[in-house]
Amino acid sequence: MLNQQVGDIMNSSNHQPTPSDLSLILPLTQVPRALARPVRVIGIDLGTTNSTVTELIYVPGEDPPKALCIEVEQPTLQGIYTHHLVPSVVAIYQGTVYIGAGAKRLRDQTGDPNSELRRNRTIFWDCKNDMGLKRTYAHAPEGYRSAPDIASHVLRYLRDAAARPDGPPVERVVVTVPASFNAAQRQDTLKAAQAAGFEVEEGDFLDEPVAAFLNYLANPEVRGILTPGKEQNLLVFDFGGGTCDVAVLRSRRVAGGYGVRQRRQCATGGGSRGGLDRAHAGETEKQRKDAHSGRFHGGGKHGGSDGVSRGGGAPSDPGGERRGIDRGV
Numbered sequence: 001m002l003n004q005q006v007g008d009i010m011n012s013s014n015h016q017p018t019p020s021d022l023s024l025i026l027p028l029t030q031v032p033r034a035l036a037r038p039v040r041v042i043g044i045d046l047g048t049t050n051s052t053v054t055e056l057i058y059v060p061g062e063d064p065p066k067a068l069c070i071e072v073e074q075p076t077l078q079g080i081y082t083h084h085l086v087p088s089v090v091a092i093y094q095g096t097v098y099i100g101a102g103a104k105r106l107r108d109q110t111g112d113p114n115s116e117l118r119r120n121r122t123i124f125w126d127c128k129n130d131m132g133l134k135r136t137y138a139h140a141p142e143g144y145r146s147a148p149d150i151a152s153h154v155l156r157y158l159r160d161a162a163a164r165p166d167g168p169p170v171e172r173v174v175v176t177v178p179a180s181f182n183a184a185q186r187q188d189t190l191k192a193a194q195a196a197g198f199e200v201e202e203g204d205f206l207d208e209p210v211a212a213f214l215n216y217l218a219n220p221e222v223r224g225i226l227t228p229g230k231e232q233n234l235l236v237f238d239f240g241g242g243t244c245d246v247a248v249l250r251s252r253r254v255a256g257g258y259g260v261r262q263r264r265q266c267a268t269g270g271g272s273r274g275g276l277d278r279a280h281a282g283e284t285e286k287q288r289k290d291a292h293s294g295r296f297h298g299g300g301k302h303g304g305s306d307g308v309s310r311g312g313g314a315p316s317d318p319g320g321e322r323r324g325i326d327r328g329v
Contacts, residue, residue, distance in 0.1 A: 093123075
């Protein structure tokens with residue numbers, strides 16, 4: 001809906017942009033209503049490979065709010081693992097539902113004929129690629145039979161991780177989606193959010209490149225990219241684990257804030273592999289060919305224990321788990 005409104009503005013050849021049109025970010029002086037109490041909002045990046053949750057707290061009279069990634073405690077068979085990246089994996093194992101690192105560590109068991117874990121029956125990953133396809137997991141338990149079902153478990157898990165009894169309640173949840181998502185994929189994301197108990201409003205879904213740039217603008221150390229008073233076109237890449245999105249944004253730095261609107265969007269990747277997953281697959285194939293021809297010696301930029309996966313972990317560790325904290329049992 002937001003993209004359609006922005007597209008209508010941009011497609012008008014006679015339209016001359018004004019600061020009021022650039023409405024993805026408003027100066028605090030233009031916020032529609034006065035905020036006399038603390039407000040807490042969370043944003044969720046529902047990723048193909050990993051997901052994450054961020055909180056933003058506004059306190060009247062204090063400096064502008066800053067976004068903070070939340071470190072999530074993730075139960076595993078080995079104990080509690082803490083990291084801000086949560087693998088987008090769900091597993092049902094021995095009567096317990098694992099989400100995140102605990103589920104991802106169980107993936108290796110899917111190749112064991114004696115294990116109860118079977119993909120799309122009791123363990124699920126890369127389900128974001130099935131959004132909008134009406135694909136069902138017929139042999140899975142009730143509540144786990146579609147991509148929106150699995151996404152709802154991840155969303156609810158992240159929302160619960162952000163809950164804090166000692167702070168202001170969460171008043172709004174914003175979820176990001178790939179710029180390449182079509183209407184059916186966005187509708188499935190909406191279904192997942194509603195199943196997770198979110199009260200979704202207009203504007204609560206942001207295209208991932210737009211969200212990335214808004215976060216970029218929120219960092220005072222990098223705002224120098226925009227020249228005051230000048231309207232600029234910017235090309236933004238969001239190179240994720242499953243998709244690589246590209247958006248052209250038009251932005252203007254105005255007194256007290258910024259105006260941003262989306263001019264055009266496109267995407268690469270998609271399907272069952274895209275983004276860094278595709279990059280890693282391509283590099284793995286290259287290394288295989290080099291090894292076959294005798295040219296590969298290992299230990300290079302992405303050889304050995306290094307990988308190109310999101311989060312900086314090894315290829316078998318796309319969430320970069322080794323950067324987190326393990327507390328064994």
